[in-house]
Amino acid sequence: EAAVTQSPRNKVAVTGGKVTLSCNQTNNHNNMYWYRQDTGHGLRLIHYSYGAGSTEKGDIPDGYKASRPSQENFSLILELATPSQTSVYFCASGRRGAETLYFGSGTRLTVL
Amino acid sequence: GEKVEQHESTLSVREGDSAVINCTYTDTASSYFPWYKQEAGKSLHFVIDIRSNVDRKQSQRLIVLLDKKAKRFSLHITATQPEDSAIYFCAASLNSGGSNYKLTFGKGTLLTVTP
Numbered sequence: 001e002a003a004v005t006q007s008p009r010n011k012v013a014v015t016g017g018k019v020t021l022s023c024n025q026t027n028n029h030n031n032m033y034w035y036r037q038d039t040g041h042g043l044r045l046i047h048y049s050y051g052a053g054s055t056e057k058g059d060i061p062d063g064y065k066a067s068r069p070s071q072e073n074f075s076l077i078l079e080l081a082t083p084s085q086t087s088v089y090f091c092a093s094g095r096r097g098a099e100t101l102y103f104g105s106g107t108r109l110t111v112l
Numbered sequence: 113g114e115k116v117e118q119h120e121s122t123l124s125v126r127e128g129d130s131a132v133i134n135c136t137y138t139d140t141a142s143s144y145f146p147w148y149k150q151e152a153g154k155s156l157h158f159v160i161d162i163r164s165n166v167d168r169k170q171s172q173r174l175i176v177l178l179d180k181k182a183k184r185f186s187l188h189i190t191a192t193q194p195e196d197s198a199i200y201f202c203a204a205s206l207n208s209g210g211s212n213y214k215l216t217f218g219k220g221t222l223l224t225v226t227p
Binding site (some may be wrong): 033035040041044045048057058059090091097099100101103104105106 | 113118144146148154155156157158161199205214215216217218219220225
């Protein structure tokens with residue numbers, strides 16, 4: 001089964017601080033995604049990537065940047081964290097041409 | 113862009129009964145409709161899907177129906193068991209270029225199966 005590892009599992013940040021969430025997958029998947037999960041909103045797509053060096057904006061990209069330095073790694077960066085970014089963040093990966101996504105265990109971020 | 117509405121936010125059934133979760137989508141170009149399950153405190157994993165070239169698919173106790181005319185699809189879980197208790201997410205996928213797809217998720221349905 002596909003392995004997607006997120007770090008950290010939990011993070012507490014201060015308003016205005018910089019936060020980096022990391023995701024690593026070992027299945028050589030081309031596509032990677034960052035979602036956030038909030039009660040009442042479900043899962044919303046923030047950024048995604050179709051390969052190393054490429055990133056695309058999802059449905060709610062404001063306040064977030066993404067980086068895909070290699071096939072295996074995909075980071076989500078909050079340059080100036082705000083309390084509204086308190087959420088659970090999920091990374092997912094998938095093969096090109098295949099729609100099934102494999103999700104990581106999630107990162108719970110609290111911005112105080 | 114695509115919007116997916118999941119009609120039931122919570123659903124409670126007795127063990128052994130059937131559960132039905134309904135979703136609608138907006139973009140007629142959507143062609144792939146997966147369902148994901150999230151057990152309490154855990155991540156999401158894929159359970160079943162249906163493509164737009166069929167209107168019914170079954171995998172053991174799970175049945176997915178697709179009505180393209182109404183832009184509606186549903187997950188039926190038959191003979192429910194307590195381990196079916198989870199949040200279920202429906203999603204719709206558009207081809208976003210080449211062979212790449214982008215999933216849009218519904219808000220999730222919390223299914224509780226009581227013994």
